[in-house]
Amino acid sequence: MSLADEMFLALMEHAPLQATMLGVPGFDDRLDDLDVESEQKVRDRITALLRKAETDTEEDPVTLAVIRQQGTAAVNRIDSRLVEHTVGPGLGAAVNGLLLLAPRLDVSQRLDQFPRYIDQAAARVRDSDRRPLRRHLRLGVKRVDGVLAAPAQEWEGGHSAEIRAALGRYRDVLASIEDGRDDDKAGLCWLPDGQENYAKLVADYTTTSRTPEELHRLGLDLIAGLREEYAEIGSRLWGTKDVAEIFHRLRTELLWDSQEQMIESAVAAIARAEAEAPKWFGRMPSIGCQVLAVPEEEQRTSAIAFYQPAPADRSRPGTYWLNPLGATERSRTLSEATAFHEAVPGHHYQFSISGELDLPDMRKFAFIGAYLEGWGLYTERLADEMGLYSSDEQRLGMLGTDAMRAGRLVVDTGLHALGWSRQQAVDYLRENTVMTEPEIQSEIDRYIESPGQALSYMVGRLEIQRIRAEAETKMGDRFDVRAFHDLVVGSGPVPLSTLDQIVTRWADAP
Template structure:
């Protein structure tokens, strides 16, 4: 068995639902082992693979992926995130399980759900790393709503034991009286917090940039985005006053109904697919559909997300839209989000990689700086491609840019510099057009997944940089279609590995 085989198996054992997301067979009857003993056994196994990778003659690209995926597992186990991640985000163990259960076939693993929830309860109950009080309350409310709901089809014959375990998790959350206050939301306030955050930041960005450097980068980007807002605002509304532009974006241009939101997404994707052959030499064989999130999951699901097509082709890739509160949301975010999540963003990226003959370690590696960096890159690429239908929609592009730049500032502020939760909320309120409910949900997400928010903008800037260097080096030989095929056809890789791939390509005759 190769090192790539070993690491792929370890990565899927660590997160079996990831195999389900991609339709990779072999893990359909498994769930995460959240016990301390289980995690430490997996950590030892991964550490052994990493030691052997140091002297391996595997090709450099595959080795780069192996090392990153292994270090990811080590860093996240060491940070003991399961012990203080309890609220309503996708990355929270119990809520994530309940959400995923309605989206994939869980019939072969549903008998293990109760034990999984019991393990989560034990880790939270016995930990010295207390969640925020507000997250304890939110998590308890979320599982209470599940317990109050009718039995769902996926629960099958295991409903009673699952709901008993979930009720036990709720009781654990309600029993913790010393949760952290909003004045100490960051991981820096927890044991080994500074070291863990540095490791997580390095892991999520795949770079050596320090929290201080990332914080300053975010501040600089926010300043430059204000100039773009002023330029488009002058053209569209005759004003360059950024606060006024922000106010109009928050209060005007809202959806009239859910159907309008879905139609806009479908039209944007169709337009992108028609233009894509000019920018990509290879398009995915599988299509992309737009669907609304199930009503039972709308209260906790993200606004939009992408689910790749399974390997067996039983359904297309799916761009999920959450219509909750549609009439209070700006329609300017419609096109940019569709380009990021669907075409030419995650749908092209994940589908094309899955259709290659690379090793599964390469096809299905989960490296956020590359994955989310590509999503952000395509938001700006869409403007190059002429896909935005109006300046209103270009303001939406700037709106998401500001959110991702703001993430660099507030994630490091919270976790490295000891910001209060209110400081982070105030920063996003002043420097983005995000509505208040979204600001609050985003801040809570950053608190519970330290470092993940750093991946987006760092990845985009690096893809833009290596493209610009290749264009300079190659001159008239540069083919943007070939560049895009190279980037998405290489699968998810750490950013230094991507630079190596593009540099070699640009130097070839």
């Protein structure tokens, strides 16, 4: 077995639920093991493989770079012990993440393991020296209470009684913790080894050497530049350069008339992108992308929009899921940018083409946030180059998503490295983005419970843009944007430093 296959097997056995999410076959009867001793055995196994990677001469350099990045990231996540203090409403929390994913994945073969997993999560929280945020303890209790008060869902199958009993035990652990952190100590820097853990997570998610302080300043500078773009489009659309007025109008006007209108807009945007894509990509996915509404029973706990890759056997297309809940209270300006990011030419092209490459599974399915989310955000601006936005109001939506990602650089580092309170982070997003109040509140909770993850979007976008610009300068008339995009998505997920090397070799070739 090659080193790449050894590392991939170790990572998938450590996170079999993620394997199912990625469409990797062979792990659908397993569930993650949260036991401390088990995690240390996994850590030892991955560390041994990382040592082998230092002297391996069989794997090619790109594959070795992916092995090192993915193995190091797994070790750092184990060391950060996030499971012990992430109990809130997002995917980052072990139990809530399981409850969110169970209706969307085939969990029928591992239902008997749910009680064990939930009890392990409860024990880790109960016995830790890293206390969760007090508000997240309350939200966790409320979430479980809601599940227990509702009728059994179809996914629970014949194990409903055991699963619900374990959820009750988990709920009691959360309710019993009286020394949760206050909102003014929301970040990792307030926890043991927090600064060190955060620095490692930042490196893992960005695959760059930029420090939290550098990223904080970068975010501030980007927000300032975006305000100028808002003023330019606002003056053209509404005759005003006042950014506060533009923000107010974006929050209160241009709302959807109906849920159906929201879905139809996404379908139309993706159709335009698919029609234009051959001018910008030489290689196309062999499978399409469908648009579906999140089922009604999942809408209250689902994200607004997300992409689900096609399974490895291509038994269904890639799926762009839209949550229509509260559509008439949401701005329609975000519709097209989100569709381009999540579907075409964003994650759908990325995941579909990667899955068709003749590469080791380690390369096909590597979860490298800066590459994956950086590409998604890159395609939002690429869509403007491609002429895909239907109006200036939709370009304002593009700026809105940019501002959210730039704001993440500021508030994520502010919370976890600079000691910001939760309220400071909320206030910053209120002033500098067009996000609604519920979105701001939920996003801040997400950043608190998934430290560093939110940095990957903008850092990745900027790096891909920089790499492209340098290749254009170097190649001049030889530069072919179709070949560049094929190279980026055709390399599979790689660290950004490795992508830089790949493109540099391509640009330098005669």
